[in-house]
Amino acid sequence: MADLLIETPEGLGCPSGRFVIDPLLPVERAVITHAHGDHARAGSNFYLCQTDCAPLLRRRLGADARIQTLAYGERLSIDGVTLSFHPAGHMLGSAQVRLEHGTSGVWVCSGDYKREPDPTCLPFETLRCDVFITEATYALPIFRWDDPAAVAGAILDWWTGNAGKASVLFCYALGKAQRLLAELLRKTDRACFIHGALEIPCEVYRAAGVKLLPTRLIGDEKRFAGELVLAPITARGSPWMKRFGDFETAFASGLLRVRGTRRRRGFDRGFVISDHADFQGVLRTIAETGCSRVLVAHGYRDALSRYLREERGLDARAVSLLREPDAEGD
Amino acid sequence: MRRFAALYEALDSTTSTNAKVAAMVAYFHAAAPADAAWALYFLSGRRLKRLITPRLLAVWAIEETGTPPWLFDESSGVVGDLAETVALLLDAVPRRAAELFSRPGRADGSLEPVMLPLESAGIPKTGAADLPLAGLIEGLLLPLRDADEAAKRAAVTGLWAALGVRETFLLNKLVTGELRVGVSDTLAVRALSIRAGLAPAVLSHRLMGTWTPGAALFEDLLRPGASETDHSQPYPFFLASPLQEAPDVLGDRALWLAEWKWDGIRAQLVRRQGTAWLWSRGEELITDRFPDLHDLARALPDGCVLDGEVLAFAHGAPLPFAVLQRRIGRQKLTPRILAEAPAAFMAYDLLEENGTDLRTLPLHERRARLKRLVSQAAQERLTLSAPVTAPSWEALAAERAHSRERAVEGLMLKKLDSAYLVGRKRGDWWKWKIDPYTIDAVLLYAQPGSGRRATLLSDLTFGLWDAGVLVPVAKAYSGLTDEEVDALDRWIRQHTVERFGPVRHVEPVHVFELHFEGIAESTRHKSGIAVRFPRIARWRIDKTPPEADTLAALRAMIRA
Structure with missing residues (x-):
């Protein structure tokens, strides 16, 4: 054989x-x-x-x-x-x-x-x-994932808790971002902002009939206090971030299950969710x-x-x- | 416990000082006083004695989960921390013991938490994850101190079965005596001062020295203007900041006191109520370590506190720090050691006299009183740190150039009208240290670091040439940027020649410039030399191993 x-x-x-x-x-x-x-x-x-x-x-x-x-x-x-x-x-x-x-x-x-x-x-x-x-x-x-609905709940709590600031959530632009948007839609219908790199993947997902949280492009928007922003990890530390003024950052990844990684990456929050x-x-x-x-x-x-x-x-x-x-x- | 775990996570996941303080203030408001006292104990850098070794915890977890030991080791290599590996493993793998009870599983396949016979420990059976922190420590953990291994295992595995992953991690850190919280104690004091509505200086004074956590203690801390009852307590140390530029920026030389920066143990000598206590800067009571200072302490008038340096001192001159260090390392102080390294107290400052706190008086006034007190005491082992009188900054710089010959680390510059503040406040006190020793060494071994760098091979050993062979001379783990640490970690993983447990022997390729503060002969080191405070100054990518320094060159520095 x-x-x-x-x-x-x-x-x-x-x-x-x-x-x-x-x-x-x-x-x-x-x-x-x-x-x-x-x-x-x-x-x-x-x-x-x-x-x-x-x-x-x-x-x-x-x-x-x-x-x-x-x-x-x-x-x-x-x-x-x-x-x-x-x-x-x-x-x-x-x-x-x-x-x-x-x-x-x-x-x-x-x-x-x-x-x-x-x-x-x-x-x-x-x-x-x-x-x-x-x-x-x-x-x-050592790797075990929590219920994704619970992770989405934690993200929503984090977003709501950062009332006076922008909440910038980094994630992979294709796949993870849409999964988070679909999970969040089960808990809220509040629109969030997305980085340009997420625009096309989101369009393709919607065209395939996947329901996502309403999204807005950054465009000329100036005020982000209290808003959620999804962005690819490459945007971190770039001049693109300046527009958000006062903000909190988080990263959604299975890597963050390990404390050393969470601390070394230096995000304000880590959400453990993996594909x-x-x-x-x-x-x-x-x-x-x-x-x-x-x-x-x-x-x-x-x-x-x-x-x-x-x-x-x-x-x-x-x-x-x-x-x-x-x-x-x- | 759940609340403390949430606090720990909040502190652990942010680098913002304000966010840390806010989290602590909220905790101090919400927590029961007994729990808050224990939290404060850990926040101020105190630790429980180790009850169980991390390795033993690992063995239990391996057996509870039926994990092959090699797979556990593989996992702990990724996590970089045994206590955390155990917590993650227990969270992720169904447990054997749990299966014995054949409890119903949750929908997601994980197991229902089990209830413990906690009432036997006097703890209400309300679900162990909500165990109060003080109840956990005082009721369950501290009594384990004298328990046998079986009892320890029963208690710990019982808690494991009931706690969530975060609480399990904290429990593991507690029982292994490794719990560290990512805040400085000044930050904890700041949060407590906001909670109490008291000045940070008052609280840090109340928190000095040894204390036993408890509800009464926490309530006492918060009491406005409560009288200080513990006479042994020293004052919080005022620390100088490093002076990075030429001292001209400090203005008129005449406004400053210059004195040598002695290389010993910074300490406070507290003389009250007919007794004396000696405290190190690390807030450790070291009275018993220095019986040769007891006579001089008794000769001081009651109600005074001196700030100074404990030095090894003979024939009217200080001995190198290495001499004192040999003495510190000994369990027992034999007459021979006391004779080899006799101690003396070099006084810098007078913080209390006749029971009155002098810290707000200007330095020149405190020094005048100190001078009088030292001369009246007339003790051979008590000296005044003499001012360095060079009249200009240039003349002072010339004096400083001879620091090494005097066995000092450089100069201290203190503003003559300065008060004695708390902690490291910039502006009034500066340490103007001499340049460190420097040497180019080759990276030989690497092992995982700790804390933030636990997953990275960042604890490094360096070697110098001796008869054609590289001999290890120093370990260093600080001085590289995060990017350099990442890059080096990747390189090490790909260029490991041999492994001895966690230690990797790497190809001798990379040269680093090391800085260190002191150097002495040593019988405990393979190279015959011990260096003090070694750290990495930079990665010499421009150099190859043959260009690194020799052991002979390092040895020559001892005599220099």
Whole structure:
């Protein structure tokens, strides 16, 4: 039984189907799990992605890119390999890639995923498979996420508590920002301001039918006391911040679970919320797939694969795919 | 406990002084006096004695959660702190002990908190997370001091099962004696003074020395104009600020008192009610450490307080700080040590005379009284810190150039009409220190720092060349910017040659300029040399290891 996916210099490649999942280098056929920059790179000839991912991928790749789409659950045969996308719960249009081919059995590549509820995308779908390729961004037992609704409540309290000041909340512009806006909408309908980098992602989400908190662009607005502003982390410390006068800052990220990181980053507040699975989420997912073999990519690969081997008796191995040090959209 | 945890988090998550003070004031208003007293105990930098080692806590948590020890270590490497790793782990992993009770799980898969037999500790059974801070410490933790390991474990794991992640973190810090709160004690005093409506100086005086937290203590602190009952208490120390520029900016030389900056232990000698107490600047009572000063203390008139420096002193001249340090390090003061490093008190200032607080008098008046008092006492081991009389700033600078030969750290400049203030107030008192020793050394080892830099490899060991080999000479962790620390941390992780527990041996590539204040022979150090207050001056990216200094060059500084 031949391996359906193998490590190649271009990334996780499928020799039978002659495509690469989230290629690191330009290839002929790229299968994209989701639209974050560390998964969706320009330069390949053909792209295949989930339907809701396409507008976001188009923004990244340009008008000329050749993108083919597939709805969740729809099957496509590529050189005899049956491929389908299934919700990964990471962000809008994020997909696990399910592959089936002859005697190789069923392979599922998770892409980035989480198990917590997220109003901006379909929940993670458990797939039975023989081989599961999982991410491990937060796969250490110290990582556990709180109920996102409670985190949204804490953000709202923080915003309301900063009455005389602007509340500047930093987060990833694509995915996390929209998730926060959708969560906040369940608690308030008060409009907030967004940085220009969030404008297009918000438009795409709304066009896909995702309901977000009403947003306003900064424009020439001068008064921000008592207002919430969502901005990408790159705006921090830039001259763009001057307009807010007196302000409080916060960052929303899974990284902030650790006190040292919270303190070193020096934000006034840290909200622990992540779009990657926590340790129990990863373990639960692997158990539910019923797989006997696990490949671990990204994050704490060595620790998770050793744990799965020694404690769960699985055939687990770390795969090294060259990646940028920080995963996006955490 | 929940309220204190919220205060801790508020203080921990902001760098704004105003926000910190506001959080403390709100806490002091809301908390019960007994809890507020304990909070103040920690806010003012005091700590409980260690009841349990962090490693033992880790072992319990590993067993409670069934976590493989190597995975715990992997996690603690990311967190950088054992007490926090334990708290996060307990929060994130279902516990074995908990499963034994087969309690119903919450919807999100976490477990319902368990109720403890707290009434046995005299604590009402209202849900442990709301345990009052004082009840927790006095009712549960302090009695553990003499308990065996099994009892300690039962108490701590019982609390773990009932507390949230933040409270568990604080509990772990409390029992390991490591709880540090990110405020200075002057800030805590400022908050308390706002709460009490009293001057900060009054409160910091009331808080000096050793005290036992309790409701009565906190209520006493807040009482307007309450009489001071503890006669042992020293006054809050007035601290000088470093003078960064030439002293010309201070104006007329004649308005200033110049004296040597002696290198010993800054201390106050309190003589009241027929007894004497010696307090270090760290508010530690050190009377018993210096039996050779007891006679001179008894010779002083009742109702006086002297500010000065404890020095090792022989044949009318001070000995290097290293001599005094050897004595401080000893558990037992043998006659031989007392003979090798006899102590003396070098008096700077007179804060109280005939039971009257003199601190608002001008310095020249206090000094006149001090001079009279010292000469009347006529004690060999009590001397007056003599003014350095050089008439101009230039002449003074020339004198300062000879500081090292005199075994002093430079000069102190005090305005002659200055009052004795509290804490570090700029303007009236300056320390004009000589330039530090400097050496270029190679980075050899790194390990995680503490506090804010707990996750970063920022505790560094440096070496110098000796016969073609790099010999470790100094550890330093301060002096780099956050960006440099981040960059160095990344580099170290990629260039680790060998690991010994938390310590990483790195490739000898980077050269740093180190500054330090003192240097002495040492039998306890591999290099045979101990340096004092080493810190990183800058990262010499322009230098390669062969250009670093030699041990011989460092050794030559001892004699210089």
